[in-house]
Amino acid sequence: MEKIRIPHYVATCLGVFVMGASACAHAQLGTTGAAAAGTQGDVVHQAQGGLVQYHETTDANGIVVREYVDSSGTVYAVSWRGPAMPDVQSLLGGYFETFRQGANASAGDAGLHTSRVASGDLVVENRMRLREFTGRAWLVSALPPGVTSTDIQ
Template structure:
């Protein structure tokens, strides 16, 4: 699912005293995806909200296999409307009713000092 930059053409926002840069994208399903990158350009998190789930394979890239492995292990006790997959290299939280999906994914070991998961919305 290709992502497109926000139609407003806005420049990435700098957050948390320069620790992160936020870029807002929209996927083909019109879900808004916030991309969080360090000052060096490394993407460390995504947060999304919209009518469809984003393509996690595309967002997670090399971390997608780890996520899938964790998701498969947790489906037996999973909640129908929410999930949280915690792996050493990636954490993914998602939920919401149909056409009201929200979630976030981040690389815990790559977060800059002073940045926490609650900063990703």
């Protein structure tokens, strides 16, 4: 059996994805978001004249996470930015295994600072640069009418 060698930086990135660096609780992709649940202090931000709605939180580590919600409160996308990775497993929920398998399959194709996994309905993009982690994930079929992936920031 031939061993597949994964570069150290890719293995480290996947390890950070799996372990997560943030303990902040968020709604999971494809579920009802925290903003829709009406948690005390929640603010729903709107862009594009109300077409795009998201709930934004910043945890103790300075990681900013946005949950993009449709009119029924279902999270169709998430994005993050900060000095470390958020708990991506928590953010992706039931879609995490699809992401993990896609990341493993494309590990040899990954760039030094960016990665992209597109598997079925799920798309996950990640970028690392000088202690700045940014990324986004969305469900293609769940994007509300008039919303595109470029609206997820």
